[in-house]
């Protein structure tokens with residue numbers, strides 16, 4: 001958010017001052033420096049251990065992991081087309097991506113603008129959810145989240161909305177797509193997560209349409225296919241933009257590399273694949289940062305176009321602060 005989050009401007013100034021003064025000046029400068037050290041600068045946690053923070057234009061973007069779940073085999077979960085299994089397996093081998101005994105990642109995102117602190121998706125909640133632990137490590141108080149945006153109604157995205165029956169983000173306006181909300185809550189037997197976290201939080205929910213503003217700088221982007229009313233988020237303030245895919249991106253390698261590929265959780269595989277092509281093209285054409293909910297942590301980077309109309313994911317180059 002504001003100045004106290006900027007990594008130690010004061011200590012940088014102090015270092016520069018020391019360099020300029022040299023050893024002679026150091027003697028006279030010692031007293032005020034000692035006083036300055038007595039007032040500790042608030043610690044900005046170093047990236048890692050469950051969260052990854054960076055600036056994008058005027059936005060502060062923190063990917064906050066909800067942890068991982070064991071995954072016995074990448075295929076067919078992340079590349080489900082039955083007639084293309086050999087092709088997918090060859091790509092995984094080519095890129096040295098482990099295919100067995102691996103994990104699924106879950107990556108909610110906090111976006112801070114000059115006016116709002118928005119959480120996008122809430123992880124699994126319950127005993128497996130790591131979001132709250134990692135928010136704490138990142139120095140983000142759940143009560144300071146003023147907006148929670150939900151991309152779609154799957155349990156690994158809505159599960160963290162409540163904790164022991166209470167809203168996890170008590171001060172937040174909760175926002176999701178109207179079509180997505182209707183789809184899940186109109187089921188004859190809604191699952192427990194939908195009961196507790198969508199129907200149960202109905203009074204807190206603002207329902208919106210694709211293209212609507214979530215908060216100034218953040219817009220809901222239509223991305224149907226994974227679920228009927230899935231929404232992604234485009235964020236931009238004073239610099240390059242960011243596209244938060246949610247589950248619209250699918251797998252960080254197979255969905256990008258193979259046009260028409262879909263994942264086993266896509267409600268409408270062909271539609272999900274068409275949506276992916278549109279979003280991938282948008283990300284490249286507009287030079288956007290991207291983050292995929294199930295991409296490997298820290299799950300943020302760019303896309304590039306490669307030969308044959310395929311795409312590749314370029315993970316960010318890790319910065320500690």
Ligand SMILES: [Zn+2]
Nearest residue numbers: 154156247293
């Ligand atoms: Zn998901």
